[in-house]
Amino acid sequence: MTRNTDARARHTGGRPRHVVVVGAGPAGLAAAAAALRAGARVTLLDASDRPGGQYHRMLPAAYEAEDNGRLHHGWDDFERLRTHVQSHPRAEWWPDSAVWALERPDDTTSAPHVHVLRGPADGTERYRSVLTPDALVLATGAHDRVLPFPGWQLPGVFTAGAAQALAKGERVVVGDEVVVAGSGPFLLPVAASLLEAGSDVLEVLEANPASTVLRGWSRRPWELAAQSGKAAELAEYTGLLARHRVPYRLGRAVIEARGDGRVEEVVTARLTADWTPVPGTERTVPVDALCVTHGFSPQLELPVAAGCALSEGFVQVDDAQRTTAPGVYAAGEITGIAGAPAARAEGLLAGWTAAGGDPSDRTVRDVVRRRDRGRAFAARLAAAHPIGTGWPGWLRPDTLICRCEETDYRTLRAAAEDPATGAPRAVKLGTRAGLGPCQARMCGPAVADLCARRAPDSAPAHDGLAPDRSVPERAVPGLASASHHRRPVAQPIRLGELAASPGRPPEEEGEHTDER
Amino acid sequence: MRVVVVGAGIVGAACARELARAGLAVTVLDRGGPAAGTTAHGEGNILVSDKGPGPELELAKLSRSLWPEILDGLPNAGGVEWDPKGGIVVATTPEGARELEKFAESQRAAGVTAEALDAASLAAAEPHLTREVTAAVHYPDDAQVQPSGAATALLSDALRHGADLRTGCELIGVRTHDGYPDGSRDGASGERGGASSVWSVSRADGNRLTGVRTSQGVIDADLVVNAAGPWSGEVAARLGAPIDVRPRRGEVLVTAPLPPTVFHKVYDADYVGAVGSGSQDLQASTVIESTGAGTILIGSSRRQVGFDDRIRPFVLAELARKALRLYPSLAGVQVMRAYGGFRPYVPDHLPVIGPDPRLPGLWHATGHEGAGIGLSVGTARLLRELVTGAVPSLDPEPFRAGRPAVLGADACEGAA
Numbered sequence A: 001m002t003r004n005t006d007a008r009a010r011h012t013g014g015r016p017r018h019v020v021v022v023g024a025g026p027a028g029l030a031a032a033a034a035a036l037r038a039g040a041r042v043t044l045l046d047a048s049d050r051p052g053g054q055y056h057r058m059l060p061a062a063y064e065a066e067d068n069g070r071l072h073h074g075w076d077d078f079e080r081l082r083t084h085v086q087s088h089p090r091a092e093w094w095p096d097s098a099v100w101a102l103e104r105p106d107d108t109t110s111a112p113h114v115h116v117l118r119g120p121a122d123g124t125e126r127y128r129s130v131l132t133p134d135a136l137v138l139a140t141g142a143h144d145r146v147l148p149f150p151g152w153q154l155p156g157v158f159t160a161g162a163a164q165a166l167a168k169g170e171r172v173v174v175g176d177e178v179v180v181a182g183s184g185p186f187l188l189p190v191a192a193s194l195l196e197a198g199s200d201v202l203e204v205l206e207a208n209p210a211s212t213v214l215r216g217w218s219r220r221p222w223e224l225a226a227q228s229g230k231a232a233e234l235a236e237y238t239g240l241l242a243r244h245r246v247p248y249r250l251g252r253a254v255i256e257a258r259g260d261g262r263v264e265e266v267v268t269a270r271l272t273a274d275w276t277p278v279p280g281t282e283r284t285v286p287v288d289a290l291c292v293t294h295g296f297s298p299q300l301e302l303p304v305a306a307g308c309a310l311s312e313g314f315v316q317v318d319d320a321q322r323t324t325a326p327g328v329y330a331a332g333e334i335t336g337i338a339g340a341p342a343a344r345a346e347g348l349l350a351g352w353t354a355a356g357g358d359p360s361d362r363t364v365r366d367v368v369r370r371r372d373r374g375r376a377f378a379a380r381l382a383a384a385h386p387i388g389t390g391w392p393g394w395l396r397p398d399t400l401i402c403r404c405e406e407t408d409y410r411t412l413r414a415a416a417e418d419p420a421t422g423a424p425r426a427v428k429l430g431t432r433a434g435l436g437p438c439q440a441r442m443c444g445p446a447v448a449d450l451c452a453r454r455a456p457d458s459a460p461a462h463d464g465l466a467p468d469r470s471v472p473e474r475a476v477p478g479l480a481s482a483s484h485h486r487r488p489v490a491q492p493i494r495l496g497e498l499a500a501s502p503g504r505p506p507e508e509e510g511e512h513t514d515e516r
Numbered sequence B: 001m002r003v004v005v006v007g008a009g010i011v012g013a014a015c016a017r018e019l020a021r022a023g024l025a026v027t028v029l030d031r032g033g034p035a036a037g038t039t040a041h042g043e044g045n046i047l048v049s050d051k052g053p054g055p056e057l058e059l060a061k062l063s064r065s066l067w068p069e070i071l072d073g074l075p076n077a078g079g080v081e082w083d084p085k086g087g088i089v090v091a092t093t094p095e096g097a098r099e100l101e102k103f104a105e106s107q108r109a110a111g112v113t114a115e116a117l118d119a120a121s122l123a124a125a126e127p128h129l130t131r132e133v134t135a136a137v138h139y140p141d142d143a144q145v146q147p148s149g150a151a152t153a154l155l156s157d158a159l160r161h162g163a164d165l166r167t168g169c170e171l172i173g174v175r176t177h178d179g180y181p182d183g184s185r186d187g188a189s190g191e192r193g194g195a196s197s198v199w200s201v202s203r204a205d206g207n208r209l210t211g212v213r214t215s216q217g218v219i220d221a222d223l224v225v226n227a228a229g230p231w232s233g234e235v236a237a238r239l240g241a242p243i244d245v246r247p248r249r250g251e252v253l254v255t256a257p258l259p260p261t262v263f264h265k266v267y268d269a270d271y272v273g274a275v276g277s278g279s280q281d282l283q284a285s286t287v288i289e290s291t292g293a294g295t296i297l298i299g300s301s302r303r304q305v306g307f308d309d310r311i312r313p314f315v316l317a318e319l320a321r322k323a324l325r326l327y328p329s330l331a332g333v334q335v336m337r338a339y340g341g342f343r344p345y346v347p348d349h350l351p352v353i354g355p356d357p358r359l360p361g362l363w364h365a366t367g368h369e370g371a372g373i374g375l376s377v378g379t380a381r382l383l384r385e386l387v388t389g390a391v392p393s394l395d396p397e398p399f400r401a402g403r404p405a406v407l408g409a410d411a412c413e414g415a416a
């Protein structure tokens, strides 16, 4: 990128533009670097104590001498970015900083105010800070999506992400005899991490049949070559599975977990193309752990609080990563699921434009190309690993849908089918599904889907989840949407912390970076 | 007689239930779903404690006596979470103590049970409450419901008695004997009523209302009940008879579940002052209560900001501060979520219950501000009595739609 672009970021009365980046995963780090490149002053913050996000979940310090590269793809790039951002004089890195609220200012053309809670989440010394940036980049990523099935609440059943984080971060194995099941390419790295950490992976089950997966991947094959990095990574994983003789079965799923006090066996079954279990194909497999994933749910509460429009379940962005909210940009998994390289490309572009850089500038031409390829890859991923509309076929009346509040399928269905109680918010308040400590992060998509399809006029959308009608087609002043992404308090905050006035402890004044 | 109830919040649900039980053919319509509006965005306090002598207290007393009776007759009343736990109002300053004692005395004269608590009985009733209390009064008749559950239970009962529910159905305008006063011929077309300019003057009886235009077509009606909560002003304007109902913003904090800590509904005595205040600024008077799920609700703020639904951290912080003044030991408790809604209020802070003097066939049941959950059942009973010509349970005069505060300055001239 050229020098003269530095000038662009300086249109706020000679001072550099202040860009706040929320989330220091691949997308956020890249955004911070690009905003710095464009001349902005940057505050990069993350709820975690280290940068890296989900992908570069780092090993504890004790393991740092070991060869990280083997476990983390793209580690070098990441290290370079991280060092660059953390040591830059115009950058401030705020670890342990959770954004608990975004507040749209009275001036509707300005970026939202960012309300931050700083300090380790389990500590007693957290305090509030408020940032008033010129531009805001949201890069809050996604978390695992798991559809409910009988027995999923048993100890020993893990989200694949949690299992991988334990294996990669803590070097703890979740079990000796493990089945990995669900849908999506994430099954493979999880299985690989488990194998590397010493578990015996009995089988990997992809719910979609080979025909769906192949059709998804082979659409527009020329695009795949462009993602050769990802393809090579996947090839490496499948090679690893083959070496360990781990079967990778398509069109099969875990439809039940059983055990006395913890998982002891799982029932698997063949599925039709729409994920309806085929009777008579059940098999029982003894296990001591089960890892499940059904793709990812974007972390949308901050975009929703900022007033960003959503499109097909993700934040809607234009070609320059601008959201529909003034001064707000978005990058990474909140705009689509396509893996870390795509997140990084989006981040670069978002940071660049947030800082006032011109998206058509030739210096970012290559970034734009990579971003476009990433988007194509996301479309391909979604086509190859859709959620089948038949998944409720494995539910039973007593299957828990919301684990926090122990709401079962029978209760939810009864509420959703009754015309008097069936509106989304009434269902939620009446059954308490989604009102527990996780605030619907886990059950939200499933509850919305089940409610929408119980409504008389519903037809499931192409992605297997029925359209979310809790969002009115036309906004009505004063009528809040019942979307499960609405969490005005985005992160839990103690009453004492909330009651205290925002401010920094005096000893931190003037500090710019917090190197670790 | 065919009745259309506009709004499936708790007030519309309660009215639909009473009218359906009276044998009328009732259609309830809501542009969202049942309990999608204010009813699901407030708290469920059923209070006599916060009302001074006057018509609202009489309506509250009627409602309080109806609640247990009505719930007894509902097959699935569990979701209502009725809990007659009683309320305790505390003052924390010497002036507050004097005010509270005076207020309680006036309430006793009006038939409210209000028992002064000494320090020892207060500590026994609420062990975690601050000891910095200058006066405390116990109101055993205060109760609590889960508002959305209460509204849907009332609505279910209306449906059981033959009422019809149309969701996703928006009221757009009116049809009268003369046709569509906004010039529209086809009920299904036309985006809005836009009738207000034509209809802000009184009409001859020949223009009695005969139906409503909705997003789902024309629905015949001899009588329309406007129970559209904070949108009642808009609905009335679309029907050609504007009333002055405004939104008053309120927010509530919800904590993570915790072991029993708060046993009654506990209010700061300044609650009493805030209800009647016309001030534009933020007011927050603490109401603290635990719910069946173990969470604690901390309410609530009062601001006049139109339909601005931004959750404001400074408001949440004020709620937290005031709550900690009463319960300092809650400082370490996590706030899990916050929500807010818009109380429907009339400038004179009284509900509107009864026929509209300008448009025969139009009735109002709205403007309950921060008490619509509790007052819903009394309102519905009174409405039924007025519609059917029965002897009313209380004097309806103070709630009449024709009063100047309801019609507003402009509308008033037209109606005069």
Ligand SMILES: Cc1cc2nc3c(=O)[nH]c(=O)nc-3n(C[C@H](O)[C@H](O)[C@H](O)COP(=O)(O)OP(=O)(O)OC[C@H]3O[C@@H](n4cnc5c(N)ncnc54)[C@H](O)[C@@H]3O)c2cc1C
Residues within 6 Å of the ligand: A022, A023, A024, A025, A026, A027, A028, A045, A046, A047, A048, A052, A053, A054, A055, A056, A097, A098, A099, A100, A139, A140, A141, A142, A143, A144, A160, A161, A162, A164, A165, A189, A190, A299, A302, A331, A332, A333, A334, A338, A339, A340, A341, A343, A490, A491
């Ligand atoms: C558990 C897991 C494991 C994965 N493993 C692989 C893998 O092995 N191979 C692969 O190709 N892809 C993997 N992926 C996908 C990969 O992680 C993503 O493509 C990539 O991390 C997306 O980057 P991002 O920057 O959009 O989001 P993330 O990396 O998720 O970063 C988002 C960051 O935002 C922060 N944040 C969120 N909300 C707030 C808030 N309110 N306040 C402050 N900070 C906040 C989070 O703490 C997080 O650090 C995995 C994903 C997950 C969830």
Ligand SMILES: Cc1cc2nc3c(=O)[nH]c(=O)nc-3n(C[C@H](O)[C@H](O)[C@H](O)COP(=O)(O)OP(=O)(O)OC[C@H]3O[C@@H](n4cnc5c(N)ncnc54)[C@H](O)[C@@H]3O)c2cc1C
Residues within 6 Å of the ligand: B006, B007, B008, B009, B010, B011, B012, B013, B029, B030, B031, B032, B033, B034, B035, B036, B037, B038, B039, B040, B041, B042, B043, B044, B045, B046, B169, B170, B171, B172, B227, B228, B229, B230, B231, B232, B235, B249, B250, B251, B252, B299, B300, B301, B340, B341, B342, B343, B344, B365, B366, B367, B368, B369, B370, B371, B372, B373, B374, B375
């Ligand atoms: C923070 C807060 C705390 C509160 N605490 C309490 C309390 O403790 N106790 C208490 O008693 N009260 C309390 N209240 C007040 C109480 O919630 C309200 O008075 C009550 O819910 C009003 O009910 P409603 O049915 O009139 O209005 P709503 O519940 O708002 O219902 C009106 C309905 O009309 C529908 N509608 C609007 N326009 C149209 C149209 N054009 N066509 C079709 N349908 C339409 C809407 O969709 C809505 O569903 C509180 C309120 C708030 C905001």
